[in-house]
Amino acid sequence: MLLKLLALCLFTFLIYIPIAEARIRHYKWEVKYEYKSPDCYKKLVTTINGKSPGPTILAQEGDTVIVEVTNKLLLENLAIHWHGIRQIGTPWSDGTEGVTQCPVVPGDTFKYEFKVDRAGTYLYHAHYGMQRESGLYGSIRVSVPDNFTEPFAYDYDRSIILTDWYHKSTYEQAIGLSSIPFVWVGEPQSLLIQGKGKFNCSSASLTTDTCNTTNPECSPYAITVIPGKTYRLRVASLTALSALSFQIEGHNMTVVEVDGNYVEPFVVKNLFIYSGETYSVLIKADQDPSRNYWMTTNVVSRPPNTTQGLGFLNYYPNHPRRSPPTVPPTGPIWNDAAPRLNQSLAIKAHHDFIATPPTTSDRVIVFLNTQNRINGYVHWSVNNVSFTLPHTPYLIALKKKLHHVFSQIPPPEGHDFVNYDIYNVSKNPNATTSNAIYRLGFNTTVDIILQNANTMNVNNSETHPWHLHGHDFWVLGYGEGKFDMNKDPKNYNLVNPIMKNTVPLHPYGWTALRFKADNPGAWLFHCHIEPHFYTGMGVVFEEGIDKVGKLPSSIMGCGETKGFEKP
């Protein structure tokens, strides 16, 4: 009887294997600088195989993705992060310079290899200094297994990435941020939809060689739709700075997926989206098919000083470059935080796909988000500590027990909460720097309270989209004002909280997260705004480092990891 059962088991196993057979998706990329005019203004752009955004990675749940990246950036290194991919078992492929790997030097080829273990909408982008904003980014679309039915229907699947765009190089921007007096990057010169925008060339005294609005490189991006069909539009943001509102003229959007997780569908006229987030929305091409419609992006949460981003929803067979006959829809009022908080609150896990969170946590860490000053330099920080990276990546340092390469003094678990006035400029904005990390008990449950506050300017609190590497977290709650450790946890949503990897912290508000520290490795958790993270707004978690497999030598080459290892 037992033998029969075993035989049946084996048989079933053998039958199912061909169906579930995972494929290898192999990409070879060459990354270089090229002159491009994404918003009509010509400048050096970082391209992948000649394109920015780079190629969309298409894979199916369970596949293995291999990307061999050759660095042709002349004197500049690179590292590429696979945003939303948890890298279970492959923490060295997370692509986070200084955390999981040394940067890839020019001439070298780095092989990223990881399993896409869950369908959904993800991203990839440079994760080295502020390199991302020079154009090194793209989409990852992981489809469901063959035998799986999603909780919504659509005819076609499309991806777009929204960004903001600067004319200064990352070097020029970073030098300003690290200077006394501080030189802020300012508002972006344009907003791009899938790598295309429109700068007002006449606003500056520029030659047509440098700036030309008739350049086809900067004609608005168009999504062509067939009248009557339903489209799943995967919308992602990789802005350097801006929080955006996205809208399609005359079309409602039904949100169905967020950061790779199904949500209880809800309809929006405009979608608020923060850097690092991904959304799948369904749109039906049910409007007058004789014309095209505007897609627009607008800056919110900061006083906008950038003309809106424009694209076309192109109803076939109209010409994809035919402008809609209307005025592009404007976005919502930039400084009304209520609808943004409401959208955050509206997102719940789909009732058929609820991953119930643990009811209690083993540890609560509070991160007070502030802008600070250190020796006269401006830094963003958490708990008055501005994060810096060590010269030997954490993953290697931890695994090889190189305790001297980063501070072993534990970073703070919180701040003087009782006395801190989040509504005013701190009386003493001075902070310190540290490269210390948070070491988490393996498989423990950790709560993170993100607490916003005032910046160093009166009546100013910013939106910070926080992104966690290596995990999804449950979003247990959002609130306005100061988090109350006694009251607020009682209102946590433990029934159907959405899981995400990027979440906004709203101005003067708080956001509560929970996650299981179940993925051996070293993982960054940081504000996804480039100048904020660049100047220190991030932390690193370690968990189960002893369970990490043999590190590939390809991640080494910096700090204390130079040498010749016989294969």
Add this chain to the structure above:
Amino acid sequence: MLLKLLALCLFTFLIYIPIAEARIRHYKWEVKYEYKSPDCYKKLVTTINGKSPGPTILAQEGDTVIVEVTNKLLLENLAIHWHGIRQIGTPWSDGTEGVTQCPVVPGDTFKYEFKVDRAGTYLYHAHYGMQRESGLYGSIRVSVPDNFTEPFAYDYDRSIILTDWYHKSTYEQAIGLSSIPFVWVGEPQSLLIQGKGKFNCSSASLTTDTCNTTNPECSPYAITVIPGKTYRLRVASLTALSALSFQIEGHNMTVVEVDGNYVEPFVVKNLFIYSGETYSVLIKADQDPSRNYWMTTNVVSRPPNTTQGLGFLNYYPNHPRRSPPTVPPTGPIWNDAAPRLNQSLAIKAHHDFIATPPTTSDRVIVFLNTQNRINGYVHWSVNNVSFTLPHTPYLIALKKKLHHVFSQIPPPEGHDFVNYDIYNVSKNPNATTSNAIYRLGFNTTVDIILQNANTMNVNNSETHPWHLHGHDFWVLGYGEGKFDMNKDPKNYNLVNPIMKNTVPLHPYGWTALRFKADNPGAWLFHCHIEPHFYTGMGVVFEEGIDKVGKLPSSIMGCGETKGFEKP
């Protein structure tokens, strides 16, 4: 008796030791990008401890120089070459990216350590892509031992470096050179004397924030002299492209040292100087002391399209910013090659310091200098081979016997000399790339014939200053036209040839060199013009690799040299 002699010997030895005691000259440098206005135009400049040119290294013959360089260039690597220092016993400190080391990644500190075994005038500069021209360079001045008298007298010692200056970044320039259609870097925007020049801000529509001729950063460089005194002026060129003529209004210059070697003194009104060369000239402050005098640089050998470089010879106590009352002296006619060849021919070793060359050589290698095309891209090359660097530096690859990392097919020893028409554009300008190297028998004598030719433009042949790492060479002769292997060697100067490390190859001419392959290591020999070497005009010599000591792990980190080596 023998014992007594031995005792005397020992005694003498002990007496002399304190006099000859070598010191350690320890420098700590931080290299970063900063906004500077060297020619009044504001752009990112690579600085050392906040300065470009960087600090002058002052040492005495026999000293050990230690420079700990910390890379703060954000995303960009670096490597620093000690130009003219032979690095005997320390080939890993030559600072040649791809040849002797991996690049130093941001955050890392690299320790260069070498002996300055010979008094003279040397240079240091970035040796990574075209990084040098972004401002990373400076002077090395090695004084004679205490008990040594030089063959000339002077009161004071001063150093200046002449450069040309571009407003585009090295990235922008390099992208143009590697593009189809080819985008040439063009003539420089200005000529700098010790890091200061003057761009005509009104020529472009620039704001005073970007370009301001009253900015003190770009006030002309002034050498202050005391009337009646004699100055040793160490003049060096590190131009990216330009051959220069240097003159000091109303003052003759007596050339006494060239590339660290004493020469038979000769007097010039203007000094022709090529990128990579150093000269010591004596000038006497014997003119009317009530005014200042112009120092000027002018482009020669190319149609000049850059206003001359200006500095002041400031007679104390006149104000160092007081303009001379005269019109700055113009340089010689740019396209008259005869006086340039004559200066080259005039330089002979000082009669008391002749290093007699071997009378014969073991091997003769001919390097035909051409401009070529490879798959539509423009390259400079030698013998129709355009040089490329492997991903694992040669020094490591050779020592560790990693034969697969570069081509093992020997590169050509010459070209079809009989049939090649050096006066016309090649009928077939196509070339190939290779990273193969020339392996020289240890301690053998090698002759190099540099043969110039026409570029891909009619009636055009360029000046190429060739620089050899790790050695000085004897300059046996220069000639016009095609080198005659049967006749020309008979006219070699084997009596008092000068030794140099950088030598010009004049348009349509040839230059013959001889050197002893007596320095174990891997050594670059290349045209010192940045865009020429960048696109392939160079070769590598290997000699005595088995005699090279243990390689420091600090030079590793790229290609196949990533790993963790326990100390």
